Amino acid sequence: MSLRAAVLGHPISHSKSPALHSAAYAKLGIEIDYTAVDLTERTLPGFMLELSRQQGWRGLSVTMPLKTAMLKEVDEVRGVAKVLGVVNTVAFEDAGDTVRRVAYNTDVAGIVNAVRNAGVVPAPTAVILGGGGTAASAVAALELLGTGSVQLFVRDTSRVQEARAAAAGVGVDLAVRHLSEAAEPTAAADVVISTLPPRAADGIAGELAASGARTAGVLLDVAYDPWPSMLASAWQSGGGAVVPGLEMLLYQAVEQVRLFSRLGEEVNAAVIDVMCDAVGLPRRAY
Known part of the structure; x- marks a missing residue:
């Protein structure tokens, strides 16, 4: 029986997840066919129903706009995902x-590891710039990084x-302000996480x-296409350090590969190295 996994979202053609996952499974010697599937919130339930009639599925990576809609399609939610609802x-x-379909949130680990890798x-x-599911993950990640209060800037404060x-x-004080007020507080922050879509x-x-x-400070810009944003x-020109969104994508994908392959910590530095190579990231010191 062939094994399958996929990344779901809309739009999805730009996703680097297939390259990351395919490189990892090749290195691990596991044949998991990992593809990208374009789905909206409206088409998700039908896809999940069809998937329930198929065998060999190991996992799904879930991106926008499906990070809350997927909650209705799973049997169990574990870890920080239960707290966040994302x-x-x-x-x-x-x-x-x-x-059983078990939901997790590996975005939080992806953000934490990407920011820590910058020496923060x-x-x-x-x-945090932008709202939605990734912003919720960013709030939880910042709490793990030792931040007690966060300013969130969005287009629609409602x-x-x-x-x-x-x-x-997670016990973080959150101040919500309009995106038009973001420039000065952003420049002064120790850590900035932009969850805005490309060009926004x-x-x-x-x-x-x-x-x-x-x-x-340090900027993590989750958008990675086009890059640099x-x-x-502008952040780098001002003297700050930049963490590319691909770093977050890499680290959250590592946790997914551990779950989908069912090999846990056997997904080690050698596997992460080939994942870096697959998307043009420099190899890391572990």
Whole structure:
């Protein structure tokens, strides 16, 4: 029986997940066919119903706009995903004669490891740009990085339920402000996590560049296509350190590979190295 896994979302053609996962499974010597499937919230239930009639599924990577919609399609939610109500991973686990769909959130680990790799120590000031599921994960990640309060900047301040729930769940003070007010607090922050889609932060980048603002902190820009983003370029020009979104994608994918392969910590540094090679990231010191 052939084994299968996929990344789900819309749009999805730009995803680097197939390259990361395929490289890992080849290195591990496991034949898991990993593909990209374009799905919206409307088409997700039908896909999951059809999938239940098929054998050999090991896992699903879940991206926007499906990170909360997937909650209705699983049998169990584990770990920080239960606190956040946001998932990016579904692992298929054998349970006797049945298969259980178990949801996780590996985005939090992806953010934590990507930021720590930049040498960040607990930071008193943190900013998140953008709302939604990834912003909720960023709130939880910042709490693990030692941050007690976060400023969140969004286009619509009435649509931040996921981030507010995450902050309440992990005990972080969250101040919500309009995106038009973001430039100055962003420049002054120790850690900035942009969860905005590609080009959505161009206005903030323009303000930073025009003002000549100094940026002494670390920016993680989750958007990785095109790269470098205008925000990343402006941040680096101001003197700050930039962590590319591919770093987060790599580290969250490592946790997914451990679940989908069912090999846990056997997914080691050698496997991570070939995953880095697959998307053009420098190999890491472990």
